[in-house]
Amino acid sequence: MAAMRYQNARWFVAGLTVAAVVGGTAYFMDEPYAAATAEPAATVVAPVPANSNAASNRVTNTTSTTSKKSRGS
């Protein structure tokens, strides 16, 4: 008896769900497939300038950030 009484409520919820699933699917379809599923992109390494050599790319900053205290005894 109650099932018949609340038929409209059930149709409303069912309609809302179908709209949500169809709308959600359409929204996700707009996304590039790879962007949605792929692993996080690898860090892009800046290309080495043509006129550079290995020595110029070397890190020259030798300032140590580790104090004696933090290094421990």
Next chain:
Amino acid sequence: MSRSTLILTFAATVFATLALSSVDFGHLPWALSRAAGLASFAALTASVAFGLLISTKASDGMLPRPFVFEMHQFLSVLSLTLIALHIGSLVFDRYLGLSVVDLLVPFTSSENTFAFGIGVIAAWLTGLTTASFWVRSRIGVKRWRKLHYLTFAAWGTGLVHGLMAGTDTGAPVVYWSYVVSAALVLALTALRIVDATARRPAVKKPATTGAGRRVYSES
């Protein structure tokens, strides 16, 4: 819909799914699975909330009890249907490449084993608790009530699956919907526990008289 029609529809769906599993639908199955997964969790949360409204009587006076019960049952079936859509569409997905066994047997997928496995458990538990509506008279109310407590496990594992395996968990709208769902269910569960504790009759401690006879105190 009669029981035989329901069984035939289910069998036809399974057959069609397997027959079409080699067809390439592009990324439609992936998009459909994501949308159905999110919708199924929303429906499951609503069903659990309506169920807790029945047991706590929190909605009495605001919503008719038959309506709350009807919505609880309907949303449970709806959630199960959406879970079937969520899993079924993954059969056609070429990217994840999950097999039917991976989708039905927990912890068998080689990738993301725990997150996918717990999702499979959530699906089975939802199926079990939903099916229990129709066997209530056969198994008895006491046993049914115990079985029905599995709904909490179904909802909890569903939430963990969504948080761990969901592609869209990082999206603010999805993340906050999980937070709101958890807050709603936890608040109603707390109310349920408080209500059950308050309703439990006080245990009368037996006191012994000097003559060795037990008398029950009035308080």
